[in-house]
Amino acid sequence: MVDSICTRRRLLAAVGATSVSAVAGCSSTLFGGDVEYIQDAPVGEVTGPWPTYQHDFARTGATTDPGPSSDATESTVLELFNLHPDSQVMFTGDRGALALSPDEFGGSYTSFNINENTRSWNVETTGSAGSVTIAGNAAFASTSRGIRVYDIRSGDLCWRANTGSPFLGNAPVFVSGKILSWDSSSVVAYDATTGEKRWTFSFEDTGPNSVGLRDGIVYIQLETGVAAVDAESGDQVWRRSLFPGIDQRIVIGDESVYYSAEGGKLYALSTEREGETQWKTSIPNEYGHSLAVSNNRIHVSASDSSDRGVLTTLDAADGSTINIEKHPDGRTSPPIVADGTQFWLGDTTLYASDADTGSPKWSLDVNATVENYSLPSVHGSNLLFASKNGVVKISDGA
Template sequence: MDRRTMLQTAVAGLVGLGTVSGTASAGGNVTATASNGPLVYVGTSLSYNAYDATTGDHVWTFPTEGSSWSSPTVVDGILYAGDNGDEDDDATLYAVDATTGDEIWSFTDPGDWVWSSPTVVDGTVYVGEGGGSATDGWDYSVFAIDAETGDLVWEFDEVEDRVQSSPHVVDGTVYVGSHDSHLYALDAETGDEEWSVQPATGRISASPTVVDDTVYVGVDHSGLYAFDADTGDEQWSVTDKIQGVQSSPTVVDGIVYFGEGNTSTHTGALHAADATTGDHEWTFSEPDAPVTSSPTVSDGTVFVGEGHHEYKDISNDGDVYAVDAATGEHQWTFTNPDDSPVWSSPTVYDGTLYVGISPGGLFAIDADTGDKLWSTDDGVGRSSPTVVADPENGNSVDSRIHLGTLGHHHEWMGVMPDSGGDDDGTDDPPVDDDVYDAVATLSADDSDQVTGADLTILRGRLIDGDNEIDGVTVTGGDYTLLRGHLFN
């Protein structure tokens, strides 16, 4: 693992929790209720909103010039998100205080929409833009923007259709898909193309997932593909009897989970396949509409929402399903009271499943039973809800990222980390007052592994110079790094 990957935004103060995110917009915030967190953030038609994750009480609103379909990302208490353009179709990426909703900076690009969710790595925000069609004069690009100032770092404008896919950054490479049917690998520092591949003629709408040097990506009207992350060479594909994949794949314990269907098909399905070979494990075929929501995996359960289709004579139920991750057996169904599609991907935090239903609202559902806990009526669009345990200092680590299954702004995206439990089944030690968040420095006077070194917790990682030190024990305080956090 190189220094760039090591310094990707990691969990800060969220061991054993589950999600994070924020919101942004133009115009100034409207504060309703004070809250110290955790907060859940989600985009609505023309704003981003923060709610108390426990009660659903509204905390603040940040209005946007255009539709807020981009899912927010929070790093060090700053929320990054975009909109789909004002009356002149000028899209804006915002940096917003995650606690107050106050705007810090904005970056506007004429003639584009921000469809994708920002990815923040090593002080740089990566995001895709583009809307409409090239024949109508629309532009399509991937941008790298300074996370502190909002200044443009580089622009990759070789794509020929919109970039709705959210970038995934691993080992200094940006992986992103486009509606021009190509998957691109770009140098994260310069924006230069490393390689590109066209798996099929369908659009790539969802984000790629990178696990163990393999890039997994879904293609509309085609299937699921696995590519070598270094070369772009195809490893395997699942296309037989698949109607297309519009959602992002999720990889957990060697199994890749992906939704099937597109807006022109009658039905959808949730599939599980071997992540190394692509061999079929199981199929859950109960959804009667395309599964355009990306699967979320938590505690052995896969959660996924049902999208919509274009056939007017068929109901758009928009139900949410819980399925056993090992067997594909149905556990429960949350029946959408509005028969509206679920475009957003579920987020799990502290036993609660959060999901946006368009145009209904944000729903909080008991992850074990499927019972509704609370809901809003703000008309959530395609933005996925995300939760921040500590809005003032916390980072955006939604359950799909923190639990290792999928995300759009973290190096753990797409892979389930070790459970951290002991062989006897006991859980990780609890977080106590001696957990050190980024950035704290400890001095080790004596250690079998580290002697006389100054160790720094940098963005959730224990750093000695340019080297990452995982699992090190520092005597003199007997602190142990576990999942990016220090315990004593």
């Protein structure tokens, strides 16, 4: 409930402005409810080159930044020995942040400057760490113990709440001054600055797997369907159910939600006609699909029975197949698109293809040890990913 939450205004009224610093770290016992307020989060616009999972809240995986060219080489930006990455590297300006899992009992968040070779800060969590969203100088992190909000300049905790999920694609969603986080039973919108609860969307029959956003509508991925919710009020707009179980996170295009179902089916659901099915098509492999979308193309990664990577390019208008490429590296990590080039990171090789046709352009063998969650992100002409032993940069100027 809203009245159980400590906001800066109430804190000042209760203890006086001169006493705020003395209670900056006070506990949830004082505040009550599921939110612990410490200080205002330095929230701003979401303007970084790669501020959240798959670049934006529609999870398109597409950016207008160019990424590297065929002349690119590999270098290490930050050494992190034997720490397993749990997210893409997110950026605001030249400052990066990512989640790590040093062991099975907890995780941590690390920040660094792309032009330096040392950490700016590192904070540990008692639960598993998930992906980060950066808005201004506020870093919103979803963990198994709930959402955590940090000042990305210092690593100081601003506020935290119990609702959260640590999985790779579950980066919190920022919209109109609110931050959306979710667990197995509900999606909660918090005031991004103070943590004050704005609305809750709960489920009785199923839980949300992930959440996306486009044009003021929140799209909630369910076990067997999709729900659309107004981002301002939290009211349901429409809901589609009774699909086959979903295999990977939804991706939201200009007019469609793309839903990858178990059994090798891809559905395009209309965002304008209450989730009406526009088309469905078969995609390679029955399980393990990851999606990206850009310029009327859907990019699907999967692996075949021989553990080879399969990249399929589809026409977003009707789902027809444009191209299929197979690579010896068998991973189902999502592709990304940078200014007309599709990038996909295999076990040992970075592949670059034409995003419109799917035809190969070039490839680069990498020396770094690629982990399961080593997913690339783009910062200008650089492509970066976290490996087992550090943050790796693929760049023309590396």
